[in-house]
Amino acid sequence: MKPSLVSSKQQVIRSQNPESRSDTAQGARHKEYIGQRVSFGPEPYAFAKGELMARKGKKKPRLLQGNEAIVEGALAAGCSFFAGYPITPASEISEILAYRLPQVEGTFIQMEDEIASLGAVIGASLAGAKSMTATSGPGFSLMQENLGFACVAEVPCVIVNVMRGGPSTGLPTNPSQGDVMQARWGTHGDHPIIVLAPSTVRDSFDITVKAFNFSERYRTPVIVLSDEVVAHTRETVVLPDPDEIEVLDRIRPSMPPEWYIPYEDTSSGVPAMGIFGDGYRYHVTGLIHDIRGFPTARTDEIEPFMRRLFRKINQSFHDIQIVNHFMTEDAELIVIAYGSVARSARRAVLDARDKGVKAGLLHLVTLYPFPRRDVMATIRDARVVLVPEMNMGQISREVKRVNEGMSQVATLNRIDGCMITPQEIYDWLIKEA
Amino acid sequence: MAEITKLVHKYLRHDKKFPHVWCPGCGNGIVLGAMIRAIDRLAYRKDDIVMVSGIGCSGRLPVYVDFNTLHTTHGRALTFATGVKLAKPELKVIVVMGDGDATAIGGNHFIHAARRNINLTAIIINNNIYGMTGGQYSPTTPYGMKASTAPYRNIEHAFNIAELAVTAGAVFVGRGTVYHARLLDKLIEKAFVKRGFGVVEVITHCHTQYGRRNRMGDAVAMMKWQKEHAVRVEKSADMSEEELRDKFTIGVLVDRELPIYTEQYALVREQATENLPRSH
Numbered sequence: 086m087k088p089s090l091v092s093s094k095q096q097v098i099r100s101q102n103p104e105s106r107s108d109t110a111q112g113a114r115h116k117e118y119i120g121q122r123v124s125f126g127p128e129p130y131a132f133a134k135g136e137l138m139a140r141k142g143k144k145k146p147r148l149l150q151g152n153e154a155i156v157e158g159a160l161a162a163g164c165s166f167f168a169g170y171p172i173t174p175a176s177e178i179s180e181i182l183a184y185r186l187p188q189v190e191g192t193f194i195q196m197e198d199e200i201a202s203l204g205a206v207i208g209a210s211l212a213g214a215k216s217m218t219a220t221s222g223p224g225f226s227l228m229q230e231n232l233g234f235a236c237v238a239e240v241p242c243v244i245v246n247v248m249r250g251g252p253s254t255g256l257p258t259n260p261s262q263g264d265v266m267q268a269r270w271g272t273h274g275d276h277p278i279i280v281l282a283p284s285t286v287r288d289s290f291d292i293t294v295k296a297f298n299f300s301e302r303y304r305t306p307v308i309v310l311s312d313e314v315v316a317h318t319r320e321t322v323v324l325p326d327p328d329e330i331e332v333l334d335r336i337r338p339s340m341p342p343e344w345y346i347p348y349e350d351t352s353s354g355v356p357a358m359g360i361f362g363d364g365y366r367y368h369v370t371g372l373i374h375d376i377r378g379f380p381t382a383r384t385d386e387i388e389p390f391m392r393r394l395f396r397k398i399n400q401s402f403h404d405i406q407i408v409n410h411f412m413t414e415d416a417e418l419i420v421i422a423y424g425s426v427a428r429s430a431r432r433a434v435l436d437a438r439d440k441g442v443k444a445g446l447l448h449l450v451t452l453y454p455f456p457r458r459d460v461m462a463t464i465r466d467a468r469v470v471l472v473p474e475m476n477m478g479q480i481s482r483e484v485k486r487v488n489e490g491m492s493q494v495a496t497l498n499r500i501d502g503c504m505i506t507p508q509e510i511y512d513w514l515i516k517e518a
Numbered sequence: 519m520a521e522i523t524k525l526v527h528k529y530l531r532h533d534k535k536f537p538h539v540w541c542p543g544c545g546n547g548i549v550l551g552a553m554i555r556a557i558d559r560l561a562y563r564k565d566d567i568v569m570v571s572g573i574g575c576s577g578r579l580p581v582y583v584d585f586n587t588l589h590t591t592h593g594r595a596l597t598f599a600t601g602v603k604l605a606k607p608e609l610k611v612i613v614v615m616g617d618g619d620a621t622a623i624g625g626n627h628f629i630h631a632a633r634r635n636i637n638l639t640a641i642i643i644n645n646n647i648y649g650m651t652g653g654q655y656s657p658t659t660p661y662g663m664k665a666s667t668a669p670y671r672n673i674e675h676a677f678n679i680a681e682l683a684v685t686a687g688a689v690f691v692g693r694g695t696v697y698h699a700r701l702l703d704k705l706i707e708k709a710f711v712k713r714g715f716g717v718v719e720v721i722t723h724c725h726t727q728y729g730r731r732n733r734m735g736d737a738v739a740m741m742k743w744q745k746e747h748a749v750r751v752e753k754s755a756d757m758s759e760e761e762l763r764d765k766f767t768i769g770v771l772v773d774r775e776l777p778i779y780t781e782q783y784a785l786v787r788e789q790a791t792e793n794l795p796r797s798h
Contacts, residue, residue, distance in 0.1 A: 194600070209601035210605075362606050369588045
């Protein structure tokens with residue numbers, strides 16, 4: 086059978102039908118699957134060779150899981166390189182990109198481990214490709230070394246961590262939010278970092294695009310902190326057309342190569358980035374370096390470099406810190422949540438409002454840099470603030486830090502490998518009302 | 519200025535804050551010189567060369583030369599180089615590593631890069647020790663020798679880097695020394711020209727750390743040791759095991775053809791796009 090996008094679409098629809106799961110149908114479908122090698126749903130775009138083309142006016146709803154939406158977001162943002170290592174619950178991202186990237190003249194490679202994966206991603210980015218890797222907790226631990234390199238050498242890249250239960254091998258198929266602090270502080274040494282957390286399938290798409298844009302604009306690694314619930318929830322979503330999506334690229338040097346100073350300070354704090362092979366030859370190192378990229382031990386060069394690394398993020402909080410307000414305006418009880426928990430919280434707040442409880446949700450999309458100003462402004466007038474999390478209290482510590490005694494901060498923690506349900510948050514809201 | 523020095527100056531970075539970090543008498547400069555001579559003979563453009571290194575004395579090598587240079591994390595040079603090569607296959611990617619760098623912390627990356635036959639050249643400078651960090655024993659410190667972390671004697675057995683590369687699937691493997699300078703020039707040139715994963719192991723000396731602890735003398739004495747213990751691959755075929763006991767072979771160990779990763783991936787792309795609808 087000849088592979089075609091149309092029949093793959095039918096196939097996916099058919100596979101939703103439980104009746105088609107008889108043995109013979111299964112066998113037939115398996116054959117079809119092998120022949121087509123298409124199992125990831127209808128493509129939103131028709132591909133020209135090496136080019137994403139919009140199928141305009143055909144914005145159809147699609148059934149996707151969070152991991153698939155991350156792939157769609159990455160491709161929409163211009164991702165052309167992916168290196169990864171198999172790990173549950175992030176493997177779908179690798180599998181789909183192995184299929185999709187060669188169609189758009191991109192490159193997929195499965196490396197020998199996660200250390201190598203991020204190394205290859207950084208190398209590809211230095212050679213001009215928008216690059217991404219995806220993993221879960223154990224692999225994320227291995228990536229911390231090269232994550233620090235990407236921070237110091239200012240190499241744009243996106244690292245997806247689909248959180249599962251930890252520590253160690255932990256609970257490979259269960260959800261968790263245990264890697265928040267690792268995302269912030271996992272690599273050694275002082276460094277700024279951007280961490281974004283999707284809460285739905287559509288969110289996974291939008292946040293992946295954002296992650297690429299931030300990484301390119303600020304020349305920094307960006308971590309997408311998804312969780313197993315978001316990653317494996319399938320829901321119907323409508324994705325935007327490619328021409329509706331804002332896509333940013335790194336600033337490239339335009340001066341003659343002999344004038345190029347690779348790590349020169351600018352008002353934005355983000356230096357123009359030369360690409361290997363483009364004539365702007367320079368030195369890239371994980372050592373602290375001077376404005377020319379050469380290793381330095383001079384105090385008058387070290388401190389300005391470190392300060393610039395922080396400044397380029399700190400002076401753009403208005404752009405980077407994303408939060409969603411949901412009924413917070415007059416709320417007495419505020420829930421602060423992120424990831425899949427934010428979704429449960431949204432439902433709980435709606436149900437509580439039905440009962441006349443003045444509840445509201447502050448949904449943190451950006452976890453780091455921690456949206457201090459938004460959190461402070463929202464909890465100032467609240468009576469009690471609840472921070473539900475699938476960990477022992479990682480973001481709640483940040484909330485308590487910025488609360489400074491204004492409100493009472495309560496926590497709701499699950500560490501049993503199960504998601505936090507709307508009911509649990511609802512019960513708390515009713516009890517506190 | 520001697521001709522040979524002039525040539526090196528053509529490729530040095532004059533805006534780099536010299537002096538370099540290497541000890542007087544170090545062999546790393548000889549390796550760098552051999553690489554520069556090969557690059558010059560082959561008339562590569564500076565813009566087309568990406569020189570990647572890991573950590574250690576060898577890791578500082580790219581910073582002095584005027585190419586696209588990338589000084590990565592310890593042992594990971596080949597992983598970064600893999601990304602560079604796949605994103606821009608037209609670039610000539612040269613990776614420089616030390617023995618600890620390539621075969622201890624980076625051992626896994628080394629065998630997998632060889633197995634993939636990714637189109638790179640790996641130069642491994644083997645001085646049998648971790649020099650920069652103070653003379654700790656490495657995977658190539660010979661059995662029975664001393665190191666700062668083996669003050670009595672080393673009881674581990676050494677890797678044979680070149681043979682490891684052969685077994686892992688490298689298509690070109692050569693071994694030279696910094697004493698045999700002309701052979702080294704040739705080996706490095708051959709490795710650069712070879713399509714696929716090429717490896718050159720360069721036996722050098724660390725008189726500061728390894729030689730001093732093992733009473734092997736200064737740099738000159740250690741280079742004499744290289745001369746006395748190296749045997750040409752061609753000659754070794756006629757020698758008995760007894761004669762080869764404390765010797766090592768130099769020359770071309772392997773030169774073969776296997777499918778190259780970047781070329782194979784180009785075919786995968788064609789296969790992937792074959793049945794896609796054209797843009798309309």
